[in-house]
Amino acid sequence: MVPLEQFRLVRKFVSREGVVPKLHKLGTNEWKKTKERIKENVTELAERLVALYSQREGYIGYKYKEDSIYQKDFEKDFEYELTPDQKQAVIDVKNDMQSDKPMDRLLCGDVGFGKTEVAIRAAFKAVYEDKQVAFLCPTTILSSQHYKTFKKRFRNYPVNIKVLNRFVLPSEQRKILKDLKEGKVDILIGTHRILSKDVKFKDLGLLVIDEEQRFGVEHKEKIKEIKVNVDVLSLSATPIPRTLQMSLVGIRQLSQLDTPPDNRYPVQTYVVEKNKSLIKEVIERELSRDGQVFYLLNNIDDIYNTARKIQNLIPYVKVQVAHGQMNRDDIEDIMIRFNNNEISVLVCTTIIETGIDIPNANTIIIENADRFGLAQLYQIKGRVGRSDRIAYAYLMIPDNKELTEKAAKRLKAIKEFAQLGSGYKIAMRDLTIRGAGDMLGPEQSGFIDTVGIDMYIEMLEEAIRIQQGEKIEEPVEKEIVNINIEGYLPKDFTSDDYDKISMYQDIDKIESVYELEKYKTKIIDEYGRLPKVVSSLFDKKKLEILIQDSDIDYFKEIRDYNEIAFSKEFSDNVNGIKLFELFTHISKDITIRYTNGKIIVRIPKSCDISVIFDVIEKRGEAVNENW
Numbered sequence: 001m002v003p004l005e006q007f008r009l010v011r012k013f014v015s016r017e018g019v020v021p022k023l024h025k026l027g028t029n030e031w032k033k034t035k036e037r038i039k040e041n042v043t044e045l046a047e048r049l050v051a052l053y054s055q056r057e058g059y060i061g062y063k064y065k066e067d068s069i070y071q072k073d074f075e076k077d078f079e080y081e082l083t084p085d086q087k088q089a090v091i092d093v094k095n096d097m098q099s100d101k102p103m104d105r106l107l108c109g110d111v112g113f114g115k116t117e118v119a120i121r122a123a124f125k126a127v128y129e130d131k132q133v134a135f136l137c138p139t140t141i142l143s144s145q146h147y148k149t150f151k152k153r154f155r156n157y158p159v160n161i162k163v164l165n166r167f168v169l170p171s172e173q174r175k176i177l178k179d180l181k182e183g184k185v186d187i188l189i190g191t192h193r194i195l196s197k198d199v200k201f202k203d204l205g206l207l208v209i210d211e212e213q214r215f216g217v218e219h220k221e222k223i224k225e226i227k228v229n230v231d232v233l234s235l236s237a238t239p240i241p242r243t244l245q246m247s248l249v250g251i252r253q254l255s256q257l258d259t260p261p262d263n264r265y266p267v268q269t270y271v272v273e274k275n276k277s278l279i280k281e282v283i284e285r286e287l288s289r290d291g292q293v294f295y296l297l298n299n300i301d302d303i304y305n306t307a308r309k310i311q312n313l314i315p316y317v318k319v320q321v322a323h324g325q326m327n328r329d330d331i332e333d334i335m336i337r338f339n340n341n342e343i344s345v346l347v348c349t350t351i352i353e354t355g356i357d358i359p360n361a362n363t364i365i366i367e368n369a370d371r372f373g374l375a376q377l378y379q380i381k382g383r384v385g386r387s388d389r390i391a392y393a394y395l396m397i398p399d400n401k402e403l404t405e406k407a408a409k410r411l412k413a414i415k416e417f418a419q420l421g422s423g424y425k426i427a428m429r430d431l432t433i434r435g436a437g438d439m440l441g442p443e444q445s446g447f448i449d450t451v452g453i454d455m456y457i458e459m460l461e462e463a464i465r466i467q468q469g470e471k472i473e474e475p476v477e478k479e480i481v482n483i484n485i486e487g488y489l490p491k492d493f494t495s496d497d498y499d500k501i502s503m504y505q506d507i508d509k510i511e512s513v514y515e516l517e518k519y520k521t522k523i524i525d526e527y528g529r530l531p532k533v534v535s536s537l538f539d540k541k542k543l544e545i546l547i548q549d550s551d552i553d554y555f556k557e558i559r560d561y562n563e564i565a566f567s568k569e570f571s572d573n574v575n576g577i578k579l580f581e582l583f584t585h586i587s588k589d590i591t592i593r594y595t596n597g598k599i600i601v602r603i604p605k606s607c608d609i610s611v612i613f614d615v616i617e618k619r620g621e622a623v624n625e626n627w
Contacts, residue, residue: 034450043466060229062131062205064126086114093107097125103232108254109257110237112385116146122233134208139191139214140166144165163189205230207226211235275314277395282363291361292344295310299368300325321336321347362392381396432446484535489537516542528557546613560605567598583601
């Protein structure tokens with residue numbers, strides 16, 4: 001019911017679960033007052049945010065030189081071809097490092113999309129110029145895995161790489177810390193242990209934070225202390241909403257890896273009720289192709305009992321258990337054996353959630369999947385599908401259990417986003433399911449609930465731009481009567497509300513005919529031949545763009561005609577005879593008159609909209625050459 005040209009006024013109301021928006025009566029100024037109140041709060045928040053980040057901007061960071069010949073050789077050593085997104089992310093990161101402002105970039109990329117390689121190239125650049133690199137990981141196992149990856153990539157270069165986690169003996173730790181202080185360690189990989197007071201770098205140049213959202217508040221405070229004038233690259237497959245918001249409003253730089261590597265398939269995802277025979281069938285099917293299975297159960301009290309049941313169900317299978325309360329050596333031993341394919345089924349807790357790379361494990365069964373957060377489910381699912389085999393994820397819920405609406409939405413979202421590269425979308429959907437939460441204080445939640453996250457972020461973005469000294473000018477738009485053409489996205493075009501709304505908003509934001517045609521081609525590629533009503537939607541937008549031209553005074557509908565008035569300046573500099581011939585050639589039904597120094601053209605409504613386009617687009621052919 002809303003014309004496209006007013007669609008910017010419509011947005012989906014998204015806030016915390018269960019919050020019902022308050023409706024305001026038309027004709028009152030209640031809504032205006034609400035917005036003003038929130039605007040004051042948003043302005044205050046923007047001041048604090050900008051102060052926080054401009055303090056960081058105020059520091060002069062180390063300015064790296066252009067790539068050396070060694071950097072180029074090092075990058076050629078990589079055995080795979082970079083995806084276009086990876087190439088762009090590498091360019092973004094290097095540009096940040098080559099500027100004198102400290103980098104603060106968030107790199108979002110799905111599991112296995114090559115975030116680590118981008119970080120490795122940045123690390124080489126830092127080490128080549130005698131800077132030290134810290135690589136912070138959320139788990140011990142992940143730090144060990146990254147250590148192996150770094151050692152392999154730097155094998156041909158004299159770079160000293162060390163790992164600091166609880167698997168490293170105290171005597172070895174003391175040696176590493178001494179060498180680090182003296183500058184003999186180039187790259188230090190480790191857990192939050194590297195944030196300890198006794199860890200001192202001689203000259204830290206780059207801090208890489210893997211899965212930033214996994215670190216607690218106290219760790220983040222320590223990271224902030226380190227970060228002041230050090231380049232920071234944060235990696236995340238599913239950035240938490242708060243991090244995402246800060247990227248959305250342009251305070252942090254954001255790079256995205258959306259393109260899957262070659263030979264990578266989406267994980268086939270099923271939501272199923274718990275069923276013994278299904279569990280048996282799923283495990284046996286994976287084992288029949290010499291694969292391995294993760295069975296995830298986040299309940300240590302029941303984990304051994306579950307492992308026993310699986311063992312009884314399939315007696316010939318090697319089943320083992322791993323959870324966070326086990327001895328560190330035992331965990332490492334089990335993970336090594338699992339990696340070496342000595343264990344077929346690993347019954348485990350979310351200890352496997354982050355970054356463990358076992359390409360041969362391509363089936364995961366998640367018990368009580370309804371109890372997990374969306375981003376967490378997505379991370380867990382990312383443990384499989386890391387090779388060129390099709391992988392399977394079974395999200396199991398107790399039989400006959402009535403799911404909460406929130407849990408049902410989470411599981412539906414996981415299924416919806418089964419395709420590769422969905423991590424960023426998951427974070428966006430997580431933002432809507434969990435609610436936007438808070439950026440710099442819990443008081444923000446109430447304001448977000450009042451206007452919804454979309455409008456809140458829009459207001460915050462504008463307030464930040466104003467705080468940064470930018471002048472926000474309201475675009476002056478000519479009035480356009482809602483031309484009598486049916487243009488909309490019908491139900492059978494796409495059933496997803498999010499797709500529809502974002503498509504309408506994308507069309508609304510376009511400012512040139514070229515961009516509109518480019519977007520139309522993209523939509524045709526995705527959805528095939530456009531229905532007439534969708535083509536009409538693009539036509540309406542094209543008309544709206546065309547009449548914004550300064551040569552056009554107004555466009556309006558009058559009974560059976562569409563009327564275009566050209567500006568006085570255009571009318572004074574046009575060859576009238578040539579214009580008449582030109583327009584008559586377009587359509588004999590067009591009438592032209594000259595009133596108050598302006599040329600006015602009338603086009604019958606029976607004419608196709610392409611006639612209006614031709615009149616506006618070809619008018620220049622009749623302009624006097626000397627104008």
